[in-house]
Amino acid sequence: NAGVTQTPKFQVLKTGQSMTLQCAQDMNHNSMYWYRQDPGMGLRLIYYSASEGTTDKGEVPNGYNVSRLNKREFSLRLESAAPSQTSVYFCASSARDSRDEQYFGPGTRLTVT
Amino acid sequence: AQSVTQPDIHITVSEGASLELRCNYSYGATPYLFWYVQSPGQGLQLLLKYFSGDTLVQGIKGFEAEFKRSQSSFNLRKPSVHWSDAAEYFCAVGLYNFNKFYFGSGTKLNVKP
Numbered sequence: 001n002a003g004v005t006q007t008p009k010f011q012v013l014k015t016g017q018s019m020t021l022q023c024a025q026d027m028n029h030n031s032m033y034w035y036r037q038d039p040g041m042g043l044r045l046i047y048y049s050a051s052e053g054t055t056d057k058g059e060v061p062n063g064y065n066v067s068r069l070n071k072r073e074f075s076l077r078l079e080s081a082a083p084s085q086t087s088v089y090f091c092a093s094s095a096r097d098s099r100d101e102q103y104f105g106p107g108t109r110l111t112v113t
Numbered sequence: 114a115q116s117v118t119q120p121d122i123h124i125t126v127s128e129g130a131s132l133e134l135r136c137n138y139s140y141g142a143t144p145y146l147f148w149y150v151q152s153p154g155q156g157l158q159l160l161l162k163y164f165s166g167d168t169l170v171q172g173i174k175g176f177e178a179e180f181k182r183s184q185s186s187f188n189l190r191k192p193s194v195h196w197s198d199a200a201e202y203f204c205a206v207g208l209y210n211f212n213k214f215y216f217g218s219g220t221k222l223n224v225k226p
Contacts, residue, residue, distance in 0.1 A: 004156075031212055040122070042203060042216040043157075050212045058213065090156060098207030098214060099145050099164065104156030 006105035021076040023091030032074035036087040119217035134189040136204030145207035
C-alpha cells in the first residue's frame with residue numbers, strides 16, 4: 001500500500017518548456033488535489049477533482065492544466081513553464097471531500113530557469 | 114473571501130515546555146478544521162481534525178486543539194514539547210459543501226535542548 005505517489009521528485013525546466021507531473025493513489029479515494037507550496041505562503045490549491053472525469057479550478061489555476069485519467073491517477077501539466085512556477089508541488093487525495101483527511105504525496109521540486 | 118491566518122511564522126520553545134500555535138479563519142459558516150505537520154522534505158501528515166461536537170479534540174503525538182466559534186480560532190497545543198516535534202505546522206480549513214481546502218502560511222517550530 002504505497003498511498004500517494006508522485007513522479008518525478010525533482011525537475012529543472014527552461015522557460016517555455018512543458019512537462020507533466022504524475023500522481024497516483026491506491027486508496028480508492030474519490031477526490032484528488034494539486035497544490036503548490038511556496039515559502040511563507042503555505043499550500044495553495046491549483047486544481048482538484050471530486051471524482052473520475054471531473055476537475056475544477058482552485059486558487060491559482062493559471063498556467064496549469066489537469067487530467068483525471070481514472071480514479072487512481074491525476075496529472076498536472078505545465079504547457080509553457082515560467083520562472084514564477086518554480087515551487088514544490090504536492091498531490092493529495094481524500095476519501096470523499098472536504099470532511100476528510102487529505103493524504104499527501106512526497107512532493108515534486110520544480111525549478112524553472 | 115475565505116482565509117486562514119497563522120500569525121506566528123517562527124516559534125522557538127525549550128524541550129519540555131508547553132506549546133500553543135495559533136490559527137484563525139475567516140468563513141461564513143463553521144468549516145471543517147485540520148492541523149497538519151510537515152517535516153523537512155516531506156509531505157504533510159494529519160495531526161487532528163474537528164467537524165462538530167466536543168470543541169477540544171485530541172490528535173496524534175500528544176497534540177490537542179480547541180475550537181472557539183466566538184473567536185473563529187482553532188489553536189493547537191501540546192503540554193510538553195519533544196525535540197522530535199520540530200517541524201512546520203499548518204492549519205487548514207475545509208469548506209462545507211465545497212470540495213476545497215485553504216491552508217495557513219504555516220508556523221515553523223524550533224525546539225531548544
